[in-house]
Amino acid sequence: MRQVEKYFLTRASPDDLDITRATQTDTIQSIRWWSLSELRSTAETVYPLGLVDLLADVLTNGLPDEPALLQ
Template structure:
């Protein structure tokens, strides 16, 4: 039986005017030959709400500074289990939808772990997620994006 470290996280579905979502390409430092793609976001700091964490992560990871009130309510939530380093996590995560004109990503706010584990970023068309050469997380991201952006 695997012992999981519980973790709460806020994730951001950052979608540009063409409907593309910003994803980062990263690796687990313990498994550098297994890259994957994932959304902006990360763990909640002590006393932080999910919306506050999402706004902070947007600023730190992408250079987009938005007030917490601009995020609205979460549009999706799930639970995932994954290894990172030598630790297994069970992460409860909430996703916020942010629409923004495409802009130049600023990763200067990355912390040491992000600098060591994130190798690139890309604005992905939703229809290309299923054919990505590496795993995309969450695995149902295309379906989630279609649902939360429907009618927009």
């Protein structure tokens, strides 16, 4: 099986997020804010793979000219 997902970068405050408005609330177990250092040091798997490095690059160099492709 092959699955394609699209992720979008946005800036939001915790008050902007309401999981009860999600389209698939039954699959959301929890939400939380992560700092870049927390994402880098967690033992949990962060999906999509490569997201942490992409975020670090965006924070350092700004947005890429073309959408990033992570696999």
